[in-house]
Structures are given as C-alpha cells and as structure tokens.
Amino acid sequence: xxxxxxxxxxMAAVLVLSGAALFAGDLYLDDGQYYEIDYTLNGSxxxxxxxxxxYNPARITGFVITGSGSTLDIHGGQIDYMLLVSTSNNGLPxxxxxxxxxxxxxxxxx
Numbered sequence: 609x610x611x612x613x614x615x616x617x618x619m620a621a622v623l624v625l626s627g628a629a630l631f632a633g634d635l636y637l638d639d640g641q642y643y644e645i646d647y648t649l650n651g652s653x654x655x656x657x658x659x660x661x662x663y664n665p666a667r668i669t670g671f672v673i674t675g676s677g678s679t680l681d682i683h684g685g686q687i688d689y690m691l692l693v694s695t696s697n698n699g700l701p702x703x704x705x706x707x708x709x710x711x712x713x714x715x716x717x718x
C-alpha cells in the first residue's frame with residue numbers, strides 16, 4: 609500500500625533499559641510518509657498528513673493527536689494520556705484511527 613516505510617529515529621538522548629529504547633521529546637509528523645513506531649516516545653505525537661503504524665511494545669507517554677489527512681493504525685502498545693482525532697484542516701480529509709486486535713490501551717484502559 610505504501611511505497612516506503614520509515615523507522616523513526618529521533619536526534620535526541622537515548623536511554624537503553626532492558627533492551628528497550630526510550631526516546632525523549634515530542635514528535636511532529638507532517639510529510640505524507642508512512643512511519644512505524646515500536647519504542648517508547650517520552651513525549652507526545654502529532655500526526656497531520658502522514659500515516660503511522662503503532663506496534664508493540666510502543667508507548668507514547670504523552671498524548672497522540674491524529675489530525676487532518678492522517679491515518680493511525682494501532683496494532684499494539686499504549687498511550688499514557690489521551691488519543692484525539694482532529695479535523696482542523698478543511699483542505700484535507702478527516703484523520704482516521706483503526707485499532708487492530710485488543711493489545712492496546714489509552715490511559716490504562718484496554
């Protein structure tokens with residue numbers, strides 16, 4: 609479906625604990641590409657006009673905003689605070705969130 613898959617690597621401090629990477633800082637994606645997240649993001653995630661796949665053991669410690677023109681495919685992981693779907697840009701289609709399976713939680717609720 610997508611011609612290119614990018615794995616996100618932030619230019620930030622990385623702390624390795626028990627083999628899992630912890631990335632510090634918020635992340636804003638708006639370049640029309642597809643990204644896979646399967647690590648801990650110590651911050652929030654804004655998605656507008658991009659596509660993101662969230663996979664275990666992904667953990668977003670802040671909130672996730674899925675804005676206009678974006679898709680979020682959740683295959684597992686957790687969001688510690690909240691998930692918000694926004695329609696802020698009238699020139700782009702509404703954001704779409706699809707949850708696959710039951711291995712996912714927002715604010716501790718599966």
